[in-house]
Every structure is written in structure tokens, then in C-alpha cells.
Amino acid sequence: MIQLNGLTKRYGATLAVDDLSFTVRPGLVTGFLGPNGAGKSTTMRMILGLDLPTSGTATVLGRAHHELPHPLRAVGSLLEAGAAHPRRTAYKHLLYLAQTNRLPASRVDEVLGLVGLADAAGRRAGEFSLGMGQRLGIAAALLGDPPVLLLDEPVNGLDPEGVLWIRTLIRGWAAEGRTVLLSSHLMSEMALTADRLVVIGKGRLIAEAEIGEFTKEFAGAGDTVLVRTPEAASFARRLELSGAHVQVGPDELLVTGMSAPDVGRLAAAEGVPLFELTPRRASLEEAFMELTRDAVEYGAAR
Known part of the structure; x- marks a missing residue:
């Protein structure tokens, strides 16, 4: 379990994480979401003891990270794929990590095989592609077989097979x-991977919910029904009289507030031909x- 209580981080006048x-x-799998500059990376760094909080606490398994006797056995993390020394081989990089946490050398071979890098064990990390670097970072996170995992953009640089594998x-x-905290900007992957979401903005918590509840509550008008008909304008008026909200296009309608079966029944009753009816x-x-x-904080011009 990971527990944050009133966690705050200031950098001079900048409030990066706010209570x-x-x-x-x-x-x-808990998805950790927020726009660029929201404070996600700073929060994860404080959980791992890489940044000290200005106030508040972040604990892993009931302890601050620096209190864990063998950190890799408690929490594995991937924050930066390029963390390995470029002149060190994949095997040596993992071996040194294993030795500092009193893990057997046999574990290095196990995780290299698990992430698909067994044949690249003797290659230097600086020669790796971005995707191979991600796999090496995941191997390091798994080295201690930890009950807690923190991953920041783990699919970055992976090919489709690799994306399916990590998911x-x-x-x-x-x-x-295990406890899994996953940060990513890829909403399609988060929708397929996460069970619940924590969303922050400008350093503050703005939502925490199961993924289905989150989508239902915050997706604006919610579910819609796509209707294609040659009588779009007249059918739109009939839908609105029945209580639906309708966005009208040349030959299609986006209907909210009415289910697809109800739209179909109304069209049948009114004799309106439908070319498509898709929820x-x-x-x-x-x-x-x-x-x-x-x-x-950093949005493109519109």
C-alpha cells in the first residue's frame, strides 16, 4: 500500500504539490493522471525518497522509503528509462542493484528473461533503443520481486507487441x-489497464474514482447515440420534443439523453429511415x- 497524507512540495515560490x-x-492498478506540470513526477519522486517533501508524508508499506531496509524488495520503480550507466552492460547494471539489496545473482538472469533481454545481457545500456531501455528499467523494477510498483510512462518506446506485453x-x-501506481498520458492504454484513477491538477487532487465511475461522471454529456438519416433536421426536432439533446450534422445526429433502442423505436413510429444507429x-x-x-498549465493555442 502507498499512503499520502498532506503531501506538499515547494520549489521557492512554486508550489509543485499542494496538500x-x-x-x-x-x-x-491505480492510474495516476494529470496534465503536464500537474506534479505527478514530483509526487512519485517524493514517494521514492528522491525529493524531500516540504510538509506531509508519503509511506510505502507503512514506512518512509528511507526506512525500508532493502528498498528493492519492497518497491520497484521505473521513473527514467535512461537511468542505467551507458557503458555498463544490462547484466552488470542489474547485478550491482542486486548486490546492494542482497539479492542472488540468479535473480538477474530471471528478470532479463522475463523482459525479453536475455540475448542482450552483455550489451551496454548506451547501445539500447528506447524500447530496450524501457525493458531494462522494468527489469530493475522487478528485481526484488516487490509487492509495490511505481511506473512512469512504461509503454514509452515499446512496439505494439511490447505494449501488449507490459499491459x-x-x-x-x-x-x-501487488500495489501498482501507473502514470501515463496515453488514455487508451490507461482505459485498458487501470482499475481506478487518481487525477491531480496544479498539484492538487481533483478526482479519485473507479475508472467506470470516473468516465460516467466526468465525460460531459456522457454516452451518445450516432444516428444517420436523410431526414436529420426533422427527426432532430422530434427527438428534442421527446426530451433528448441533439447535435445536428448534414445527415447525422449525435443524441444524448436517450438510449439507442428508444431512438430506434421513435424512428419506427415516425416512419424515419435510419442508415445507422450506433451507441x-x-x-x-x-x-x-x-x-x-x-x-x-501548458496548453496549445486554439
Whole structure:
């Protein structure tokens, strides 16, 4: 378990993390979301003891990170894929980490095989592609077989096979009862991987919910029904009289507030020909954008 209580971090006049409190429970993948500059990386660094909080606490398994006798056996992390010394081989990088945490050398071979780098064990880290560097970072996180894992953008640089592999691996860790905190900007992957979400903006907690509840609550108008008909304008008026909200295009309608079966029944009753009737679920991306629109620090011009 990871527990944050009133965690705050100031850099001079800049308030990077502001009185942040939440719990990451075992057995679930917790997605950690926020716009650029929201304070996600700073928060993860404080959990790992790399940055000292200005106030508040961050504990792993009930202890501050520096109090853990063998940290890699308690918490594995991937914050920066390029953390390995470029002139050190993959095997030597992991071996030195194992030795500092009193782990057997045999564990190095195990994790290299697990992440698909067994054949590259003797290659220097500086020769690795971005995707191979990610795999080496994941191997380091798994080295101590820890009950807690923190991962920042783990799919960065991976090919489609690698993305599927890491998604399956992460889901498997949680199924084993491990605590997983996952940060990513890829909403499609987060929707497939996470069980619950913690969302921050400008250093403050702005939402914490199961992923289905989050999408339902924050996706603006919510689920819609796509309707294609040659009588779009007249059918839109009939839908609105029945209580639906309708966005009208040349030959299509986006309907909210009415289910697809009800739209179909109304069309049949009115004799309106339908070329398409498709329910569209609100997406995690739509929910995230709606929730964080006022918390974006670095936004593109519109």
C-alpha cells in the first residue's frame, strides 16, 4: 500500500504539490493522471525518497522509503528509462542493484528473461533503443520481486507487441495482490489497464474514482447515440420534443439523453429511415479533458 497524507512540495515560490492525500491499495492498478506540470513526477519522486517533501508524508508499506531496509524488495520503480550507466552492460547494471539489496545473482538472469533481454545481457545500456531501455528499467523494477510498483510512462518506446506485453504484465501483478501506481498520458492504454484513477491538477487532487465511475461522471454529456438519416433536421426536432439533446450534422445526429433502442423505436413510429444507429460510450479521454480543462498549465493555442 502507498499512503499520502498532506503531501506538499515547494520549489521557492512554486508550489509543485499542494496538500495531496490519497491511498493506493493492493490488488488494483491505480492510474495516476494529470496534465503536464500537474506534479505527478514530483509526487512519485517524493514517494521514492528522491525529493524531500516540504510538509506531509508519503509511506510505502507503512514506512518512509528511507526506512525500508532493502528498498528493492519492497518497491520497484521505473521513473527514467535512461537511468542505467551507458557503458555498463544490462547484466552488470542489474547485478550491482542486486548486490546492494542482497539479492542472488540468479535473480538477474530471471528478470532479463522475463523482459525479453536475455540475448542482450552483455550489451551496454548506451547501445539500447528506447524500447530496450524501457525493458531494462522494468527489469530493475522487478528485481526484488516487490509487492509495490511505481511506473512512469512504461509503454514509452515499446512496439505494439511490447505494449501488449507490459499491459498484461501490469494486470498480472495486480491480480497477484501487488500495489501498482501507473502514470501515463496515453488514455487508451490507461482505459485498458487501470482499475481506478487518481487525477491531480496544479498539484492538487481533483478526482479519485473507479475508472467506470470516473468516465460516467466526468465525460460531459456522457454516452451518445450516432444516428444517420436523410431526414436529420426533422427527426432532430422530434427527438428534442421527446426530451433528448441533439447535435445536428448534414445527415447525422449525435443524441444524448436517450438510449439507442428508444431512438430506434421513435424512428419506427415516425416512419424515419435510419442508415445507422450506433451507441457510443463516453471515453476516458473525453472525461479527462472535461475534468482538467481548468488545470492545464501548458496548453496549445486554439
